Amino acid sequence: xxxxQVRNIGTVGGGLAHADPSADMPGAMLALxxxxxxxxxxxxxxxxARDWFEGPFESAMKSNELLTDIMIPLPARGTGMAYESFExxxxxxxxxxxxxxxxxxxxxxxxxxxxxxxxGEVPFLAKGVEGLVGTDGSAASVTRVANTLAAGxxxxxxIHASAEYRLHLAKxxxxxxxxxxxxxxx
Numbered sequence: 001x002x003x004x005q006v007r008n009i010g011t012v013g014g015g016l017a018h019a020d021p022s023a024d025m026p027g028a029m030l031a032l033x034x035x036x037x038x039x040x041x042x043x044x045x046x047x048x049a050r051d052w053f054e055g056p057f058e059s060a061m062k063s064n065e066l067l068t069d070i071m072i073p074l075p076a077r078g079t080g081m082a083y084e085s086f087e088x089x090x091x092x093x094x095x096x097x098x099x100x101x102x103x104x105x106x107x108x109x110x111x112x113x114x115x116x117x118x119x120g121e122v123p124f125l126a127k128g129v130e131g132l133v134g135t136d137g138s139a140a141s142v143t144r145v146a147n148t149l150a151a152g153x154x155x156x157x158x159i160h161a162s163a164e165y166r167l168h169l170a171k172x173x174x175x176x177x178x179x180x181x182x183x184x185x186x
Contacts, residue, residue, distance in 0.1 A: 004092075013067045016052070016174075019059040019122075020093075026053060026123035027099035028083055029070070029114045030115035037069035038062075043101075046071075071163040079103040080112070080184030084177040085118070086169045094118040095161045096169040099166050100177035101138070104185045109137045114178065119155055126150070126174065137182040146175035 015025050016036065016043045028057040036047050038061050054060055054101035061067060075081070085097035097117040103110045117123040122141040126149040135141040155163035 019057050021056050021122050022118040027097050027115040028118035030125050031101045032072050032111045034072045038065040039068050055068045076103050078105045080092045080181040082177045082180035084173045096166050096173050098173035098177040100181040102181040102185050115185045119180040142178045149174045
């Protein structure tokens with residue numbers, strides 16, 4: 001995850017503190033229900049990933065704080081995870097990325113989370129992925145749910161992709177990430 005420079009020099013914490021709305025890691029942290037510990041000279045506090053991203057390049061971290069810990073809950077047995085993205089060729093940053101975490105048991109989906117990055121002003125958890133819970137996770141049910149996850153989202157538009165194209169990519173990335181996570185869930 002991340003371009004060559006980030007993989008070799010940057011840190012996960014630095015990337016999360018930067019809060020780039022198109023970075024890879026924020027979506028994964030949201031889908032994994034991570035939380036972050038930040039410290040100042042006088043205090044320590046924990047911020048849930050879902051409350052971390054406040055705007056483009058804006059996080060809940062204050063100017064006198066340092067991100068010191070990333071806490072990711074241990075996944076339940078039968079959990080599969082996947083990340084799919086469509087990258088802008090020159091930068092390697094995703095036009096759209098989707099991180100999925102799915103838990104299943106006895107052939108039924110018990111829980112599902114999916115987060116988008118690159119699609120909007122901030123990375124965010126998709127609403128409606130709960131529609132997979134209770135299903136067998138078939139390709140048809142995944143496609144049905146994936147096609148609704150970006151509905152109503154005000155998608156970014158820039159020189160690299162129109163909002164309409166990003167919304168299309170979001171459906172494809174969500175479907176692929178959910179199918180791969182389900183396959184890994186066993």
